[in-house]
Amino acid sequence: MKRKQTSKVSLKRLLQDNSVPIMFVLICLVCLPLAGYSPAYLLNELVTRMGRNTFLILALLIPIMAGMGLNFGMTLGAMAGEIALILVVDWQIWGIPGIILAMIISIPISILLGLFCGNLLNKAKGREMVTSYFISYFMNGVYQLVVLFLMGSIIPIMHSTLKLPRGYGIRNTVSLLSMRQQLDNLLAINVGGVKIPVLTFLIIAVLCLVIIWFRRTKLGQDMRAVAQDMNVARDAGINVDRTRIIAIVMSTVVAGFGMIIYLQNLGNFPTYSAHTQIGTFSIAALLVGGASVERASIGNAFLGVTLFHMMFILAPEAGTAITGDSMIGEYFRTFVSYGVITVALIMYESRKHRAKSQTGYLLALAQKEEEARAK
Amino acid sequence: MDKTDMEKTLENRDLMERFSFASRFGLPRTIIAGFVLLLFIMAPIVGADLTMQVGNVINRFSWNAVLVLAMVPMIHSGCSLNFGIPLGIIAGLLGGTLAIQLGATGPVSFFIAILLATPFALLLGGGYGWLLNRIKGGEMMIATYVGLASIAFMCMMWLLLPYTSPTMVWGLSGKGLRTTISLDGFYGGALANFLQIPIDPANGLYFPTGAILFFALLALGMWAFLHTKTGTAMTAVGSNPLFARASGINVDKMRLLSVIMSTWLGAVGILVYQQGFGFMQLYMAPNNMTLPTVAAILIGGAAVNKATIPHVIIGTILYQSVVTLTPTVMTAMIHMDVSEVVRIIISNGMIVYALTRKVKGGSR
Amino acid sequence: MENNNAPLLEMRNIKKDFFGNQVLSDINITLGPGEVLGLVGENGAGKSTLMKILFGMDVIRETGGYEGEIRLNGQAVKFATPFEALAAGIGMVHQEFSLIPGFTAAENILLNREPTKPNIVSQVFGPRLDTLDYKTISQRADQAIDKMGVKISGDMVISDMPVGHKQFTEIARELSKDQLKLLILDEPTAVLTEKEAEALLTSIRSMSAQGISVIFITHRLHEILSVCDTVVVMRDGYVVKEAPAKELDVQEITRWMVGRNVESAASAADVRELPDAKTIMSIRKLWVDMPGETVRNIDLDIKEGEILGIGGLAGQGKLGIPNGIMGLYEAGGTVEFEGKPIPLNSPRKCLDASLAFVSEDRRGVGLLLDESLEWNVAFGAMQIQNKFLKKFGLFTWRDERAIRAVTDKYIDELKIKCTGSKQKAKELSGGNQQKVCLAKAFALQPKFLFVSEPTRGIDVGAKALVLEALKRFNREFGVTVVVISSELEELRQCCDRIAIVSGGRVAGILPATESSEAFGTLMVSQVV
Secondary structure (H helix, E strand, O other), rough: OOOEEEOOOOHHHHHHHHHHHHHHHHHHHHHHHHHOOOOOHHHHHHHHHHHHHHHHHHOOHHHOOOOOOOOOOHHHHHHHHHHHHHHHHHOOOOHHHHHHHHHHHHHHHHHHHHHHHHHHHOOOOOHHHHHHHHHHHHHHHHHHHHHHHEEEOOOOOOOOOOOOOOOOOOOOEEHHHHHHHHHHOOOEEEEEEEEEOHHHHHHHHHHHHHHHHHOHHHHHHHHHHHHHOOHHHHOOOHHHHHOOOOHHHHHHHHHHHHHHHHHHEEEEEOOOOOOOHHHHHHHHHHHHOOOOOOOHHHHHHHHHHHHHHHHHHHHHHHHHHHHHOOOHHHHHHHHHHHHHHHHHHHHHHHHHHHHHHHHHHHHHHHHHHHHHHHO | HHHHHHHHHHHHHHHHHHHHHHHHHHHHHHHHHHHHHHHHHHHHHOOOOOHHHHHHHHHHHHHHHHHHHOOHHHOOOOOOOOOHHHHHHHHHHHHHHHHHHOOOOOOHHHHHHHHHHHHHHHHHHHHHHHHHHHHHOOOOHHHHHHHHHHHHHHHHHHHOOOOOOOEEEOOOOOOOOOOOOEEEOOOOOOOOOOOOOEEEEOOOEEHHHHHHHHHHHHHHHHHHOOOOOOHHHHHHHHHHHHHHOOOOOOOOHHHHHHHHHHHHHHHHHHHHHHHHHHHEEOOOOOOOHHHHHHHHHHOOOOOEOOOOOOHHHHHHHHHHHHHHHHHHHHHHHHHHOHHHHHHHHHHHHHHHHEEEEEEOOOOO | OOOOOOOOOOOOOOOOEEEEEEEEEEEEEEEEEOOOEEEEOOOOOHHHHHHHHHOOOOOHHHHHEEEEEEOOOOEOOOOHHHHHHHHOOOOOOOOOOOOOOEEEHHHHOOOOOEEEOOOHHHHHOOHHHOOHHHHHHHHHHHHHHHHHOOOOOEEEEHHHHOHHHHHHHHHHHHHOOOOOOEEEEOOOOHHHHHHHHHHHHHHHHHHHOOOOEEEEOOOHHHHHHOOOOOOEEEEEEEEEEEEEHOOOHHHHHHHHHOOOOOOHHHOOOHOOOOOOEEEEEEEEEEEEEEEOOOEEEEEEEEEOOOOOEEEOOOOOOOOOOHHOOOOOOOOEEEEEEEEEOOOOOHHHHHHHHOOEEOOOHHHHHHOOOEHHHHHHHHHHHHHOOOEEEEEEEEEEEEOHHHHHHHHHHHHOOOOOOHHHHHOOOOOOOOHHHHHHHHHHHOOOOOOOOEEOOOOOOOHHHHHHHHHHHHHHHHHOOEEEEEEEEEOOOHEEEEOEEEEEEEEEEEEEEEEEEOOOHHHHHHOOOOOO
C-alpha cells in the first residue's frame, strides 16, 4: 500500500540516519590497507561469514517489528539448536539428514523456551531488552544444568566420545565433523577462487521471502500495530500479549535454525560457550547495518553482516600492524561490538526524550504566535 | 461525581494489588534463605568443617560488602540497579595500578590507591551520571553496555598505557600489564590483617577485623548520609521524581550526585576486594563482578528502587554463603559439583524476578 | 428485528451507584433511528457514566454493574464488554484518539477487521496468517469516508495528519462497521478548528440522513442546537430537561445545566468583599503548556487575604494556571508576587517566595506513596526552609522528633485517619491522602496557597473537612488561598470571588454570591 509521507528526505538527514554504517565503512577503509589481505582471501572469508551469520541476524527482525526491541533472548534459540545438535550427533545421523533432523528437534525446544521468555517479557513491558538480556543469562545456567549434569545421567547419551570421562555431562567441545559444511558444500560453486555456498544462501533467501510475506499477513499487521500502541491495539480487539509471545517464539525458532546453520559451518562447537556471544554479535551486526531499536529491515541485516564481519576480519591484523600487539585488535573488535550497541541504545532512548520535549516546544510556539496575533 | 468514585475504586484495587505484592515479594528470598540454612545444617552432616565454612563466608563478606554497598545510592535516587559498576571498578583499578606504579608499598598503599582512584571515579561517575540523566527510564540496559564497552576499552588501555613497574608488566616484553598482579608487599590484606583474630590459624583462617570495620565505617557513613537533608532529598527523588520536582528539588543534580557516589564506592569496593583476595585482576575480569553484586543486593530484599543497609548486609551474607557452601556441601551430597550452575541460576533468576515485578510510581 | 415499531434505543430507569454514592438516578432516554440526540451537562453530571453503561465498559461491571434496562430495537440487552456493544451496532468515538500513529488512515479504519485472503500457510496455521487484501482495505475505507461526507485521504499516515483528520478517521472507523446503528460522539469538536467542526456537523447530518442515530456530547451549545433533534440536559445524575432542540436556546440550556436549589448556595454572610486589600499576585499574559489544560494569555489579579476560586469546565485550562505558575509545566508571561517578579519554570523559586501548591494529581505529584506520613508532611519544609533539621557535629540531620511532632499535630488538626505517623501514605484512603497533602502545604507556612481540585475523589464527609480546613487556614493566618475546582457549588461555599476560565482564558470574575446561571454562562462562553 502506498503511503503519503510529508517528511522530506534531505542529505543531512540521510547522513544522520546512516551515521553508524558510514562510520564502519570508514573504519574498514582505514583497516583495509593496514591488514594487507588479498582481495580473494577477504572475499572468501566474507562470503563464508555471511552464509554463517545472516540467518541468525534475521531472527532479530520479528521482535523489532512487534516493538519488543532487540531480542537478547535469541540466545535461547541458539541453546535449543545446540541441544538438538548434541542429540543428533549422539544418534549418529550424519550429513544433511542430521542437519534437518536437528532443525526439527530444535523446534519444540525453541517453542518452549520462547513461550517462557515471551511470558516473562509480557510482565516487563517497557524494559523488554534488559529483561531478555538477563533471561538469556538465566537460561544459560539452566542449559549448563541440563548439558553438564543431566545429559548422560538422566537424558540418555549413548556414545562415550561425547561424554566427559566421569560418565555424565557433555565434553567441552562437540565435534560436528560428520555434518561439517554439508549445507555449504551442497550446490556450492566456485567463482574465481571464492567458494559460494549456494544452498545456504538459498535458505537465507527463502527466510527473507518468508519475512517479507509475513509482513503482509494479518499477524504481521497486528504486530506492527502492537509495536506502535499496545492500548489502541488492545481496544481494537487484538490480543496483545499473545501477539508478543508469538513474535518471541518465532524469533527463537529462527535463531535455533540459525545456530544450526552457523555451527555446521564451523564443524565443531564449544559446548558451554558457543551461544554466549551470539546475541551480542548478531545484534551489533544488525545495528551496524543501520538498524535501530524500533526499525530494522532485511537490507540492514545484509549490510550489517558485511560491514561488521569485514571489521572483524580486518581488526586483529590492522591492530597488530599499528601497535605490534595482536591482542589490541581482538579487544578493539570486542569494544566496537559493545560500543555500537551502547551508541544505538543511547540514541534510541535520547530520541524518545527529544520527541517529548519537542511537542512542548511546538505548543509553546503556537501560543506565542497567537499572542502576537492578538496584539 | 462519577470520576470521584471511579478513582476511589481504582485506588482500592491498587491497594489490594500492593498488598498481594508485598506477600509475594518475600518468596524467592525465603527460598534462598532456606537453601542457605539447609546448606549450613547439611555441612556438618556431610563432614565439612563448619567453623571453616563460616570463617570463609565472613571473609568473603568482607571482600564484597563494599561493592554491594555501592549499589545503594543509585537505587535510592531512582537510577535503578547499577549495572554500570564496572566504571567504578575501572577507577579503582586505575588507582591501584597507579599507586603501585608510583612506588607505594605496604598497607599505606591501600589508602594512596583510594586517593588516586578518587579523581577518576569523580570524572567517570560525572560523565556516566550526565549520560544517565539524558536517558531516564532506559538506565539499566544502557548501563550494562556502558560497562561492557568501557571494560573492552580499558583492555586496550592496559596494554597501551606506559606502565613500567616490573611487578605489573609482562616480564618478557616489559610493557603491557599482566592479567593478574599479586598484591603481596603492596596492599594485599591491608585491612584484613589489621587487628585480625585467629579462627583457625592452621588453615590460615582469620577474622578480618580491619576489613569489617572499614565496611562498617562506610555503611555508617552511608546511613548517616541518608539521614541528612541531601540524603532525604535523594530518597525522595527515587521514590517519586515528580513529587521531588514539585518540592523544588533539582532531580538531575541528585541523580548525578548518586551516580558519582556509587562510582566512587565501586572504586573503593574493588580495592577492598583486592586487598582481601590478594590479587588485582585486569582485562575482562571486572565483568565478573557486576552480576554477583547486583544479585546480592536483590537477594537481600532490595527492589529496583528501594535499598537499605540491612539489604546490603543480609544480601551479601546470603549470596556469599551460597557461593562458599554449595561447592563443598552439594558436591558431598549429590557427588556433582553444581555450584557454578546454582550460582548462575540464582543470581540471574533473582535479577529477572526483580525486573518482571511491576514498578509503581516513578515509571509513569 | 421482530419489532419494527420499537425505537432504536431505549434506556429505562437507569441507576448507578458507586459504593452507595448515587451518580445516576432514573435515567430514561429514547432514541429513534436516524435521530440525533444532544447530551449536555456539567462535568460530573453523569454523562460519561451513562455512556460507559451503554457501551459496556469494564469499569461499570467492576464497580457493581447498574440497575435498569437498556433495549435495542425493542430487545433487552446487557453488554459485558465494549466488543459486545460493538457487535450490537453501537460505536463510540472517545475524547482521546485511539489510532496507530504509523498506519495509514485506511489501515486504522479497518484495524483488526482487515479483509484478508487465505493462503496455503494459513490453511495449516490458522487465519492469522492470511495475507492482507490491501485493495479491499482501501476500497472499504473509502466507502466509510464517503459515508461520513468529509473528504480525507485514506492513504495518509496518521502521524502526518492534522488533528481534525485524526478525529474524522476515528469516526470513519466506526462508520466502516456494517452493523453500526448508533454512534456516540464524546466531545468530538473539542480539538477541531471552527471549519472542521462545521464539517463534522455536516457529516452528522449526513449520517442521520442514512439512518444512523447519533448521541452527541459537547460543551459547545450552539452546535447542539444546530444539529440535534432532541436535547437532554443532565445535572447531578438526573435528567433535568428533555426537549426538542427547536424549543431551546443557549441561555435556557445553560440555566438547566447549572441551576441549583437555593439552599445549597453560599451563605452571603461568609463572603467578604475586601475592597481595600492590595493585590498580592498579579498575573500577566500567562500561557501554560499543560496537555489537556492549555492556558492562553491570562491576566489575573489576586487580592491579599482573599479566597479566590477558579472554576470552569474540564479541559478549559483552569488546572494549567497553578501548574504553570508553580513551574510544573512549561509556561511564559509574567507573574509578580508582592511586587517582585517570580521566575517561571522553577518550582524552587516559587517555594522560596513562600508560595505553596497542593496538586490535583495527588498520587502522581502530591505524595511520596511509598514513604511515611512524616516524610510526606515534613519533606517540603525541610528542603525549602531547613526546618526539622538539627546540627550534629559536621552534619545536618533530620530531626525525627520534630518531624513526628509536626505530623502528629496535623493528624490531630485535620483528623487524618491513620495508624500513626509512620504509616505509609499509599495505605490511606483518598480523603486522608488529600489531608496529608494539605498538611504538607500548611507545614510550609506559606503566604499564598494554590489548592487544585481539593475534593476530587474523596467522600462527602472528608470534603467538608477539607474545605473547612482551608477556610480556617485563610482566616487564622491571613493566607491568600486560590482554590481551583470543577465543582462550582464547592467554590461558592468557600470562596470570596470566583474566576471562570473558559477556552484557556479568564471569561470573568464574579462574587461568590452571584447566581449559578451567571457562572454557567461564563463557563460555556469561550469553550474550545
